[in-house]
Amino acid sequence: MRRTAVLLTSGSLFGLAIPSFLLVAWLLGSASGVVGAAILPPPGQVVATLLAMADSGELVQALVATVSRLAIGFLLGALAGTVLGALCGASALARRLLDPSIQALRSVPSLAWVPLFILWLGIFESSKICLIAVGVFFPVYLNLLGGIAGVDRKLLEVGTVHGLSRAQALLRIQLPAALPSYVTGLRSGLGLGWMFVSAAELLGASSGLGFVLDDGEQTGRPERILAAILLFGLCGKLSDVALAAVGGRLVAWQDTVRR
Amino acid sequence: MAIALQVAGLRKSYADMPVLGPIDVGLAAGSISVVIGRSGCGKTTLLRCLGGLETPDAGSVTAGGAALRRESVGYVFQEPRLMPWLSVARNVGFGLAAWDPERRDRAVAAALDRIGLPDAGQALPKQLSGGMAQRVALARGLAPEPDLLLLDEPFSALDPFTRAQMQEHLLHLHRAYGTTIVLITHDMDEALVLADRILVMRGGHGVPGHIAADLAPALARPRRPADPLLSNWRASLAGLLSES
Numbered sequence: 001m002r003r004t005a006v007l008l009t010s011g012s013l014f015g016l017a018i019p020s021f022l023l024v025a026w027l028l029g030s031a032s033g034v035v036g037a038a039i040l041p042p043p044g045q046v047v048a049t050l051l052a053m054a055d056s057g058e059l060v061q062a063l064v065a066t067v068s069r070l071a072i073g074f075l076l077g078a079l080a081g082t083v084l085g086a087l088c089g090a091s092a093l094a095r096r097l098l099d100p101s102i103q104a105l106r107s108v109p110s111l112a113w114v115p116l117f118i119l120w121l122g123i124f125e126s127s128k129i130c131l132i133a134v135g136v137f138f139p140v141y142l143n144l145l146g147g148i149a150g151v152d153r154k155l156l157e158v159g160t161v162h163g164l165s166r167a168q169a170l171l172r173i174q175l176p177a178a179l180p181s182y183v184t185g186l187r188s189g190l191g192l193g194w195m196f197v198s199a200a201e202l203l204g205a206s207s208g209l210g211f212v213l214d215d216g217e218q219t220g221r222p223e224r225i226l227a228a229i230l231l232f233g234l235c236g237k238l239s240d241v242a243l244a245a246v247g248g249r250l251v252a253w254q255d256t257v258r259r
Numbered sequence: 260m261a262i263a264l265q266v267a268g269l270r271k272s273y274a275d276m277p278v279l280g281p282i283d284v285g286l287a288a289g290s291i292s293v294v295i296g297r298s299g300c301g302k303t304t305l306l307r308c309l310g311g312l313e314t315p316d317a318g319s320v321t322a323g324g325a326a327l328r329r330e331s332v333g334y335v336f337q338e339p340r341l342m343p344w345l346s347v348a349r350n351v352g353f354g355l356a357a358w359d360p361e362r363r364d365r366a367v368a369a370a371l372d373r374i375g376l377p378d379a380g381q382a383l384p385k386q387l388s389g390g391m392a393q394r395v396a397l398a399r400g401l402a403p404e405p406d407l408l409l410l411d412e413p414f415s416a417l418d419p420f421t422r423a424q425m426q427e428h429l430l431h432l433h434r435a436y437g438t439t440i441v442l443i444t445h446d447m448d449e450a451l452v453l454a455d456r457i458l459v460m461r462g463g464h465g466v467p468g469h470i471a472a473d474l475a476p477a478l479a480r481p482r483r484p485a486d487p488l489l490s491n492w493r494a495s496l497a498g499l500l501s502e503s
């Protein structure tokens with residue numbers, strides 16, 4: 001009795017308990033007519049919508065549009081965050097010069113830039129990618145800088161007694177020590193990237209998952225909205241798992257209880 | 260080339276609180292000096308000043324009239340301070356980046372052998388016990404074959420048997436390279452087994468650390484803690500340490 005309880009609650013499947021319950025409630029609610037199809041269409045209809053989208057090629061097209069926007073925006077934002085984070089981490093001069101301005105920009109909610117980006121870069125791809133890159137930039141920059149600045153002074157002293165130059169200490173001690181924090185930054189950056197790609201596409205796009213969301217609203221088809229939400233969630237989770245797996249390998253040396 | 264060390268008028272304070280000095284002492288080239296004293300009397304501060312990790316408020320540390328050169332000094336900290344992302348072998352070779360890889364690999368393998376961890380090269384620091392990690396840190400300090408070796412309680416985390424082995428290892432290295440050694444301990448037997456010269460430090464509680472006694476135990480090597488001659492020295496050392 002006790003043993004079964006332990007088995008049930010210790011497995012990774014335990015986390016599926018609440019989603020399964022909600023799915024069953026959703027199925028029953030739809031089947032019994034308690035929940036109207038105009039509010040929440042039955043699961044079967046959402047699946048059918050997904051299949052139809054796959055059949056017509058719309059699914060692949062939307063995924064490709066969204067994922068490529070995200071990928072380009074993420075790479076640009078992460079690159080800028082990495083370069084500036086490393087620069088400010090390495091040089092106190094650069095930090096004193098750049099960090100106050102970056103911190104000031106950070107206090108502007110990223111979505112507030114949208115009108116300006118549209119004016120400057122047009123309504124098409126550039127402004128969307130720019131918004132995503134801005135969203136990704138900040139967590140990458142902040143975590144890398146924090147990781148470099150937070151390196152244990154005791155380890156830096158090991159560099160000192162071995163005669164390491166500033167540049168060598170950065171390369172051989174500070175950057176590796178900052179790696180766990182950097183991976184965290186990349187993961188939160190990716191999460192924000194998904195958030196901003198959906199926002200950018202909602203605000204005006206003719207392709208992508210966000211467009212499917214918007215289209216579902218305009219045409220009053222909640223099953224399309226739910227299908228797009230499902231895809232967003234799935235893709236977001238998959239990309240995070242992939243990044244966490246790569247990052248986890250890089251920081252496997254960490255002596256933590258659980259990764 | 261072993262180096263002689265001259266320390267003159269060395270003082271250090273933290274936040275206007277004097278913790279060390281003045282220290283005036285000359286250490287002969289190729290000698291083993293052991294600094295012994297109670298916790299908080301300023302031993303680590305002295306060693307950090309010698310190793311260039313602290314800038315003294317006054318005084319100088321010179322080798323043959325010239326400033327100490329960074330490359331000629333090895334330092335082993337009181338804690339292992341291994342880089343957690345590097346394998347044991349890479350930690351041991353940390354100070355050998357400028358060596359050619361083949362020579363480095365040989366030096367690392369030999370160092371691991373001598374500290375009794377020949378098969379631990381690929382392990383990560385998190386897999387080591389405290390004593391193992393401290394031995395790896397010792398190997399890292401010894402590997403570059405420094406002219407002057409500064410050791411801050413390097414064996415205090417080791418069990419008595421391993422401790423004796425590591426002392427033996429240090430003496431062996433000293434015979435081979437003639438390295439000038441300054442070692443901190445709070446263990447009287449360790450001081451008496453190793454030292455050509457014992458510097459007894461006093462200080463703490465507002466009194467800046469200073470050298471209260473300077474002994475040269477005339478004992479034949481190899482030394483054994485059980486040796487009755489050594490016991491006499493231990494008694495006088497205990498007397499010096501308990502005075503305050």
Ligand SMILES: Nc1ncnc2c1ncn2[C@@H]1O[C@H](COP(=O)(O)OP(=O)(O)O)[C@@H](O)[C@H]1O
Pocket residue numbers: 273274278296297298299300301302303304305463464
């Ligand atoms: N970084 C520091 N800042 C302020 N006080 C310090 C610092 N390091 C050491 N001290 C003080 O200096 C004194 C000597 O310390 P230390 O040299 O570490 O002693 P020991 O190594 O003999 O135990 C102690 O009173 C300690 O509190």
Ligand SMILES: [Mg+2]
Pocket residue numbers: 302303337
């Ligand atoms: Mg100490």
